Amino acid sequence: MGWRRRSSDSDSSSSTTTSSSDSTTSTSTSSMDGGGMDGGGMGGGMGGACYVYPAAPATPGRVTPNVSYNLGIDMNIPLTMDDGRTVTMWGFADNGGNMMGMGGGGGGMGGGTFPSPAMRVRQGQIVHTNLSVNMMMMHTVHHHGIEPAPHSDGVGHITWDVANGTYTYQWRPSSAGTYFYHCHTNTVLHAEMGMYGALIVDPPEGPGRLYSNGPRYDVEAFWVVDEVDSSWHTLGWTAGTCGGDVGLNELNPDYFVITGVDGSGNSAMNLPPISATVQRGQRLLARYICAGYHPQRIRFGGLTGTVHVSDGRVLPRPIQVTQLRACSGERYDIIFEPTSRGTYLIETDIIHWVTGEVLGTTRTTVTVV
Ligand SMILES: [Cu+2]
Incomplete structure (x- = not known):
């Protein structure tokens, strides 16, 4: 499933083939230099020359969720540092989901924050993370430490990257504790740019205990x-x-x-x-x-x-x-x-x-x- 990028820029005649059964896509190389800067800097909105952009598929085995998050992308989040300088961060934006803030840094024009808003769910709930990307770029949501089916794991190049459209990552946490989620496309860069947020799994009875029959707590801090x-x-x-x-x-x-x-x-x-x-x-x-x-x-x-x-x-x-x-x-x-x-x-x-x-x-x- 998903997409593959070409093996190199110089491989100008290569075709890219999706491995899912429903489509095969051939592309030709554009004249753009795909040397990595084609995103045009901080906004990064233009497409990469070496990528193809299949439409997002339906999520296999999709069922009605208990909780849904609707995420967009914000690649222009200003973060003011101690020395007064502003550094642009990337992040996810809560576009209508029920996410809570994390007291993070700057808010971007696209509604994103750094870190991205925290997700908070209960053990055993079925959760849908609906990621929408509409800017000729690719991102994913990988729920780090959660164990969903491979097509919902959000590991770029291996499972589904979201390009133009909305993909639903379906997952169900089995163990309470602290996790985080992050983009897994060009991960070395995208995670460094700030595309992550906390993911809290409460026990079925809710916040106040770390896990079922585990220790209670009165106050939380996110470090x-x-x-x-x-x-x-x-x-x-x-x-x-x-x-x-x-x-x-x-x-x-x-x-x-x-x-x-x-x-x-x-x-x-x-x-x-x-x-x-x-x-x-x-x-x-x-x-x-x-x-x-x-x-x-x-x-x-x-x-x-x-x-x-x-x-x-x-x-x-x-x-x-x-x-x-x-x-x-x-x-x-x-x-x-x-x-x-x-x-x-x-x-x-x-x-x-x-x-x-x-x-x-x-x-x-x-x-x-
Ligand atoms: Cu990303």
């Missing part, structure tokens, strides 16, 4: 930590996939963000952006997502937390931690029960995966009253 290499943020959506080398093997981040806010603390204007306040005796559930590419180390500023769930699966035994290391795509559900008043600094170091150098640090706080 979604990422790095930004602003030199990537003028590329078009096909960059690097049509034969050109645009340097996507070199990620040199100059900004470090937590839940859509530059938390590098490199200006006097910086304030802890997404601070949580909890009363003594209450339980704080921190939903931590490593959304970057470099490894991270999150430190809890003197608080001790208990990890109950990792990557959407309950641990055999809870683990007490004062810090954690995480790699790309990992999630941890950590419960804090602070007993002393104070303000605790939650810092996440972004660590170069080869040299071990700390490239930057994001900061937020937990205030115990």
Whole structure:
């Protein structure tokens, strides 16, 4: 199913064949250089020369959902950094679904935010994510850690990319915890550009417990930590996939963000952006997502937390931690029960995966009253 891009720009006579049984499409190469910049910069709206755009198929096995999200694309989301500079992010827009905000960064003209709005569903519900793309470009929604049928998995090149039209990803979460969703087309670039959001799976009884018969919590915090290499943020959506080398093997981040806010603390204007306040005796559930590419180390500023769930699966035994290391795509559900008043600094170091150098640090706080 789906589409395949040509093997190289120079393969000018190639034909592209869909593998689904219903259509076969041949294309000829346009005269455009498909070297990755044909998206025309930040907006990236024009099509990639090496792509074909089949219509979105019907979702196999489609049934009536319990919950639906209707997503569009926004590739012009301004994010203001600590130093006053604005970097363009991409994201999903909630075009009528029942999504909740995440307190993210800038809002784009197309209604998108960075991070994209969070999805929140209950274990066992049938969910439809309807992604509409109408701009001669391709994107997907991959619900990371969920296990749908292959045609609803949203992994570009392997399952369905959405070009012109609307495709419904049908899925049903089987395990409560913290997940995230992201675009999986030209993933190295599109995820870096910000095309992701949190995905919370509550137990069937709803929020307030981490999982069925699991620990309760009173307050939630979303710690979604990422790095930004602003030199990537003028590329078009096909960059690097049509034969050109645009340097996507070199990620040199100059900004470090937590839940859509530059938390590098490199200006006097910086304030802890997404601070949580909890009363003594209450339980704080921190939903931590490593959304970057470099490894991270999150430190809890003197608080001790208990990890109950990792990557959407309950641990055999809870683990007490004062810090954690995480790699790309990992999630941890950590419960804090602070007993002393104070303000605790939650810092996440972004660590170069080869040299071990700390490239930057994001900061937020937990205030115990
Ligand atoms: Cu995308």
